[in-house]
Amino acid sequence: MENKLIVSLSPHVHGGDSVQKNMYGVLIALIPAFIVSLVYFGLGALIVTATSVIACLFFEWAIGKFLLKKETTTICDGSAIITGVLLAFNLPSNLPIWIIILGALFAIGVGKMSFGGLGNNPFNPALAGRVFLLLSFPVQMTSWPVVGQLTAYTDATTAATPLALMKQAVHGDASAFSQLPDAWNLFIGNNGGCLGEVSAAALILGLLYMLWKRIITWHIPVSILATVFVFSGIMYLANPEAYASPVIQLLSGGLMLGAIFMATDYVTSPMSKKGMLIYGVCIGLLTVVIRLFGAYPEGMSFAILIMNAFTPLINTYCKPKRFGEVAKKK
Secondary structure (H helix, E strand, O other): OOOOOOOOOOOOOOOOOOHHHHHHHHHHHHHHHHHHHHHHHOHHHHHHHHHHHHHHHHHHHHHHHHHOOOOOOOOOOOHHHHHHHHHHHOOOOOOOHHHHHHHHHHHHHHOOHHHOOOOOOOOOHHHHHHHHHHHHOHHHHOOOEOOOOOOOOOOOOEOOOHHHHHHHHHOOOHHHHHHOOOHHHHHHOOOOOOOOOOOHHHHHHHHHHHHHOOOOOOHHHHHHHHHHHHHHHHHHHHOOOOOOOHHHHHHOOOHHHHHHHHOOOOOOOOOOHHHHHHHHHHHHHHHHHHHHHOOOOOOHHHHHHHHHHHHHHHHHHOOOOOOOOOOOOO
8 A cells, every 4th residue: 555645734733713713703792782782772773783784795795706806705704794793883873874885885895805805904994984984974973872762763862972071071061071971871881872882891791702712812902991091090180170080981982892892803903912912002092192182082993093004013023932943153
């Protein structure tokens, strides 16, 4: 019997992970936040999420088939669904359908497929779509429905979000703090905002699930949250009449959603643990700076996109240690 030497490329031992498995793991982690959005925003949350997901799937299929001429479709790997869900989670629950579709087209067509598809995009596609809509339709994107209007959609009653109230306080309106929800309501999600960012509790459940399944590591979310807590805490101690407490900062806006589900995107975040910590600290600092001193009440989306651009540089200077024998000098 003839023995054959078979040579194959690495890896020779497979851990069982795959893009599809991890993507659907992230989707499972997003379920608690989606359920909370349905509880507080009802029909609006369902319409926005379904529209965003369907539009993202369609544009990925259409662009791949007719523009990029790909023989196989990538809509089943879960990445387009995640982009759709995360885009929806960054939108108000009363946003018109046609604007959601435009956001999905930009997220998939410009933010992802124009660079070659999954693995090649330098920026988080969902955040790219969200910022595009924020700059293009600022009025519609900053109209926040009051929670509890389960059957209302485009005609829902709106009110200021916690971040908008905190921005008013920074500008000298001391009475704005009295209108802020307490920490418990911010924690469970009983406050206005984007439909997927309001409940810190639901997002933390998703974080714990992804850590348990080892879909992500703790480095990016913990470094972001710790930096925001420390920096905003310093500002609060310096002037408590103008700046909110660090706990309120952590529980408000898209901080939890961004730190847990968007900054941790495999493609657009650093590969080494040291790089992840640097990346997370910079995102935290930028978020607080924009929140307190910028024109927009929220800075999380802009901070992540800015640091996405620096990810290749961080990877260059934070390379993992090489293992092997060091050649001795003669």
